[in-house]
Amino acid sequence: SQTIHQWPATLVQPVGSPLSLECTVEGTSNPNLYWYRQAAGRGLQLLFYSVGIGQISSEVPQNLSASRPQDRQFILSSKKLLLSDSGFYLCAWSPRGTEAFFGQGTRLTVV
Amino acid sequence: AQSVTQLDSHVSVSEGALVLLRCNYSSSVPPYLFWYVQYPNQGLQLLLKYTSAATLVKGINGFEAEFKKSETSFHLTKPSAHMSDAAEYFCVVGGSPFPRGAQKLVFGQGTRLTINP
Numbered sequence: 001s002q003t004i005h006q007w008p009a010t011l012v013q014p015v016g017s018p019l020s021l022e023c024t025v026e027g028t029s030n031p032n033l034y035w036y037r038q039a040a041g042r043g044l045q046l047l048f049y050s051v052g053i054g055q056i057s058s059e060v061p062q063n064l065s066a067s068r069p070q071d072r073q074f075i076l077s078s079k080k081l082l083l084s085d086s087g088f089y090l091c092a093w094s095p096r097g098t099e100a101f102f103g104q105g106t107r108l109t110v111v
Numbered sequence: 112a113q114s115v116t117q118l119d120s121h122v123s124v125s126e127g128a129l130v131l132l133r134c135n136y137s138s139s140v141p142p143y144l145f146w147y148v149q150y151p152n153q154g155l156q157l158l159l160k161y162t163s164a165a166t167l168v169k170g171i172n173g174f175e176a177e178f179k180k181s182e183t184s185f186h187l188t189k190p191s192a193h194m195s196d197a198a199e200y201f202c203v204v205g206g207s208p209f210p211r212g213a214q215k216l217v218f219g220q221g222t223r224l225t226i227n228p
Contacts, residue, residue, distance in 0.1 A: 043201065043218045044201070046216075050213075051213050057213070090155065092155075094214050100214060104154045105153065105154045
């Protein structure tokens with residue numbers, strides 16, 4: 001069966017510090033991968049998606065970037081965090097088409 | 112283009128009562144429709160999905176949803192609420208893919224379900 005791992009679960013970072021969140025999927029190959037952000041009391045906003053190694057598409061301009069160095073690894077990064085980057089970050093994967101399966105999320109607080 | 116509207120931001124019911132969470136969608140292509148549940152500080156878990164087979168879809172934890180094309184609705188119901196059902200619920204529409212096949216999912220704003228003892 002397929003599983004998705006996302007870490008860390010919580011993170012407190014100072015403004016201006018770098019960020020690296022990692023997500024890995026097991027039990028499948030060539031998945032579509034996604035990063036979402038959920039601000040407090042709001043729905044999910046798609047940040048990035050990837051259909052293959054090194055192929056990243058950004059949905060919204062922002063202070064973040066994503067990379068996919070391996071087939072089942074998806075990384076969300078920032079060089080310098082802003083207060084507005086605080087939120088709940090969710091990684092997800094999907095087979096070709098239909099539903100997505102989510103990781104447990106990372107609660108990021110920028111102070 | 113696709114969009115989804117969850118008609119209630121907060122629903123409160125008594126334990127044992129009927130749960131009804133309302134969702135309307137808009138889609139220019141035959142939609143895929145999903146309901147996800149999110150417990151506090153956790154990821155989203157798929158409750159059920161509609162992909163153009165039976166219009167009444169049964170999911171986990173006793174939930175079901177009915178696809179009504181004429182009303183562009185996909186309401187979620189459960190006959191008898193349990194305390195463990197307290198969570199945030201998201202209605203999601205898909206089916207209009209990004210280039211190269213990535214699934215574009217459009218999320219509603221969520222409905223917070225509270226269960227009163």
